[in-house]
Amino acid sequence: MKKYNFSAGPSTLPEEVIQQASQAVLDFNNKGISLIEISHRSKDFIAIMDEARALAKKLMKLDDNHEVLYLQGGASLQFSMVPYNLLKSKAAYVDSGNFASMAIKEAEKIGKIEIIASSKQDKYTYIPKDYAVPSDADYLHITSNNTVYGTEIKTFPNTNIPIVCDMSSDILSRNINYNKFAILYAGAQKNLGPAGVTMVVVDKTLLGTTGRNLPSYLDYEVHLAKDSMANTPPVFAVYTTLLNLRWLDKQGGPEGIEKKNKEKAELLYNEIDRNPLFRGICVKEDRSLMNVCFFLNDEEKHKAIFDQMCKDANIVGVGGYRTVGGYRASIYNAMPLEGVQVLVNVMKELEKTHN
Amino acid sequence: MKKYNFSAGPSTLPEEVIQQASQAVLDFNNKGISLIEISHRSKDFIAIMDEARALAKKLMKLDDNHEVLYLQGGASLQFSMVPYNLLKSKAAYVDSGNFASMAIKEAEKIGKIEIIASSKQDKYTYIPKDYAVPSDADYLHITSNNTVYGTEIKTFPNTNIPIVCDMSSDILSRNINYNKFAILYAGAQKNLGPAGVTMVVVDKTLLGTTGRNLPSYLDYEVHLAKDSMANTPPVFAVYTTLLNLRWLDKQGGPEGIEKKNKEKAELLYNEIDRNPLFRGICVKEDRSLMNVCFFLNDEEKHKAIFDQMCKDANIVGVGGYRTVGGYRASIYNAMPLEGVQVLVNVMKELEKTHN
Incomplete structure (x- = not known):
């Protein structure tokens, strides 16, 4: 798998x-x-x-x-x-x-x-x-x-x-x-x-x-x-x-991949900003297209559930850096839009079932 | 192949x-x-x-x-x-x-x-x-x-x-x-x-x-x-x-591999010393078990033929270092005895057919 x-x-x-x-x-x-x-x-x-x-x-x-x-x-x-x-x-x-x-x-x-x-x-x-x-x-x-x-x-x-x-x-x-x-x-x-x-x-x-x-x-x-x-x-x-x-x-070189990277990042940041269970970490104007960092608003309530849902969806490597905590989704060139969609779906699912 | x-x-x-x-x-x-x-x-x-x-x-x-x-x-x-x-x-x-x-x-x-x-x-x-x-x-x-x-x-x-x-x-x-x-x-x-x-x-x-x-x-x-x-x-x-x-x-660690490496080196050095078409480069007591360097005695006469015979026998990488010339057979741990035997056979064949 x-x-x-x-x-x-x-x-x-x-x-x-x-x-x-x-x-x-x-x-x-x-x-x-x-x-x-x-x-x-x-x-x-x-x-x-x-x-x-x-x-x-x-x-x-x-x-x-x-x-x-x-x-x-x-x-x-x-x-x-x-x-x-x-x-x-x-x-x-x-x-x-x-x-x-x-x-x-x-x-x-x-x-x-x-x-x-x-x-x-x-x-x-x-x-x-x-x-x-x-x-x-x-x-x-x-x-x-x-x-x-x-x-x-x-x-x-x-x-x-x-x-x-x-x-x-x-x-x-x-x-x-x-x-x-x-x-x-x-x-x-x-x-x-x-x-x-x-x-x-x-x-x-x-x-x-x-x-x-x-x-x-x-x-x-x-x-x-x-x-x-x-x-x-x-x-x-x-x-x-x-x-x-x-x-x-x-993929069309830097021009081609930039278009895809922007699409992926927009999809994920939009969900972070929309979903009441999550929040971003950095100021919006400086947000990275590569490493999307975010927190759960209520870690105690949702962390174990969200982690299990990610695991069930075959998502790996979304833990935040050890000194920062929270989550970090690295969506480098090789990450397909589909992968970001799977993560966004899990975030939506968490909201629907546990909010 | x-x-x-x-x-x-x-x-x-x-x-x-x-x-x-x-x-x-x-x-x-x-x-x-x-x-x-x-x-x-x-x-x-x-x-x-x-x-x-x-x-x-x-x-x-x-x-x-x-x-x-x-x-x-x-x-x-x-x-x-x-x-x-x-x-x-x-x-x-x-x-x-x-x-x-x-x-x-x-x-x-x-x-x-x-x-x-x-x-x-x-x-x-x-x-x-x-x-x-x-x-x-x-x-x-x-x-x-x-x-x-x-x-x-x-x-x-x-x-x-x-x-x-x-x-x-x-x-x-x-x-x-x-x-x-x-x-x-x-x-x-x-x-x-x-x-x-x-x-x-x-x-x-x-x-x-x-x-x-x-x-x-x-x-x-x-x-x-x-x-x-x-x-x-x-x-x-x-x-x-x-x-x-x-x-x-x-393979038995250093003890086991040393035995095999000595066997391989002996086989090749014995042929270099025996075969009238070849000679070693270094003093015998310091000869490496890993990199066996040798010359053809008559490069002009035999180099092109020997190189072709090596190629036909699926032997690669036997050329000497660029400042030394001649031949260098590197017979590291992973080279099987069979490979050394193939090279020795080609040396014997050269002697038989072109001496």
């Missing part, structure tokens, strides 16, 4: 991607050898990596200054690699959530950080806006979507300072100007593929100015020079990400 | 591991959800990670001071993490090959390194021995098996200085005292599993003395405190490594 998987990451992937990835592990392109046994120096894998880079560039409509890397270590390692590669005198950070705050902690180990805006005092229920970016900052670091709290930047700041963006939970979910960013990075396990690979988009023209003699693995220029093959790449994760990018291309 | 895959890494894996990994990607334990869709915070994945750590400890007979980590970034990132976590005043390195020399280059960015022995002058055709380890070194770094050249340490040095070992290409291939090491690390894609995860064994009692405020991802203590789940682990690679460890356990 297929489950509706609302987990925040690792998370649901398209059925065809799962099937193709499974088949490739068994036997890659009828070659009598598994995907995970082929050499990363083989023609077969080089073609995979080349296509994964090229298709990501095409989908994001990246210009020639921007290049795509597939690295290991997750967004967590990017929290350090960004300042190592860009920070000279000072960097400006916006504290919009859990991961933004972790990015700040890691950057502070490397250089001078100025937190120019924060919604921490209000439990991260909104996206800080209307802040001034110091003109002497080497870069501005923002987080486009806050997985834990369910907020998302709708309008990116206008500034001449290079913008670095942690886009782990909403990359390629909508049609934005991806060339706007000096660096953007995303752990694959939310909207790109399986855990184990991180996509990093870098504006090559901004690198090589800090004077640091970095460990090779932490140096974007090392990875750029070797097309993400400076060492053995995570073969399975890169290939499965490629399968997912091909699927996304067939 | 199944291939005999002699690639140096990523490399051949047991057939049952391939089948189980493929099935788990399709549907994990009949749960209606793929392995790569489950949350890393789920009971299912925590059980995978716990077993992967415990089984590695059991197979290596590790004492309570040692713990097993599953990290990202490959051995390449370990080249930097080792000195970041252990180097205070000086570290001693043995330069026994390509990867040893890369480890030295990375460590030199972080602190004072003394190269106490090297076989570089002789094209790395032997393992340096009988060196003195400086008594004031924080650690001694060695490479147990040199994939590129086909040499392997048979007797580990006796010293009071903590030993750090890059064991990427022969970990768990033989029955040694794994507690001897302060740190050992291994990219999984040779003897442990698929590319995308690195096993690191650390003696916990030696950490936390450098005073460095490290980036979290580079700090062993951060990963130890969170049982390798400080951030999202590479789920597929960890699970497939666990499958491979279970397979190894059924």
Whole structure:
């Protein structure tokens, strides 16, 4: 029985991607050898990596200054690699959530950080806006979507300072100007593929100015020079990400998927706002299209029942983040409208039978 | 048609591991959800990670001071993490090959390194021995098996200085005292599993003395405190490594597999030494049980024919490393004796038909 998987990451992937990835592990392109046994120096894998880079560039409509890397270590390692590669005198950070705050902690180990805006005092229920970016900052670091709290930047700041963006939970979910960013990075396990690979988009023209003699693995220029093959790449994760990018291309790319994502989010938020048993968590204008966070108004009365009803409907992964509680439905690209409808039906059913 | 895959890494894996990994990607334990869709915070994945750590400890007979980590970034990132976590005043390195020399280059960015022995002058055709380890070194770094050249340490040095070992290409291939090491690390894609995860064994009692405020991802203590789940682990690679460890356990662990590995290596080296068309590359006493490197005596006359005969016999991945040339048959744990016999038969056939 297929489950509706609302987990925040690792998370649901398209059925065809799962099937193709499974088949490739068994036997890659009828070659009598598994995907995970082929050499990363083989023609077969080089073609995979080349296509994964090229298709990501095409989908994001990246210009020639921007290049795509597939690295290991997750967004967590990017929290350090960004300042190592860009920070000279000072960097400006916006504290919009859990991961933004972790990015700040890691950057502070490397250089001078100025937190120019924060919604921490209000439990991260909104996206800080209307802040001034110091003109002497080497870069501005923002987080486009806050997985834990369910907020998302709708309008990116206008500034001449290079913008670095942690886009782990909403990359390629909508049609934005991806060339706007000096660096953007995303752990694959939310909207790109399986855990184990991180996509990093870098504006090559901004690198090589800090004077640091970095460990090779932490140096974007090392990875750029070797097309993400400076060492053995995570073969399975890169290939499965490629399968997912091909699927996304067939959905009409960022334009096509944005339309579907908006439809899904609207369906769910409308029910949260309509149903007297539930309430949203964040300010409406900053609501995420990816992570829909909500509370039951009366947990004591309805939590056990609602949880059981979700289980009976094959819904998994809707529990809220441990520090927030409540519910979080992650409706990334691969979640079909049907899955959201099933959840909405359960919410309606709870109202009908237990209000 | 199944291939005999002699690639140096990523490399051949047991057939049952391939089948189980493929099935788990399709549907994990009949749960209606793929392995790569489950949350890393789920009971299912925590059980995978716990077993992967415990089984590695059991197979290596590790004492309570040692713990097993599953990290990202490959051995390449370990080249930097080792000195970041252990180097205070000086570290001693043995330069026994390509990867040893890369480890030295990375460590030199972080602190004072003394190269106490090297076989570089002789094209790395032997393992340096009988060196003195400086008594004031924080650690001694060695490479147990040199994939590129086909040499392997048979007797580990006796010293009071903590030993750090890059064991990427022969970990768990033989029955040694794994507690001897302060740190050992291994990219999984040779003897442990698929590319995308690195096993690191650390003696916990030696950490936390450098005073460095490290980036979290580079700090062993951060990963130890969170049982390798400080951030999202590479789920597929960890699970497939666990499958491979279970397979190894059924082979009788390091003791059982060592017997088989010796049998395979003997079969192939005997043919190289016997067959007048071939010759070995390295000194006999240091020959690797894992990577068997050899040359044709007359490449011009026999290379094209031998390559075609290998292809016809479904042999892949026997080309030597690009800077060495010749041939390299990687006969890791998962290569069956039958595969080595097929290669030996082709060598005999070449002698019979073209000598």
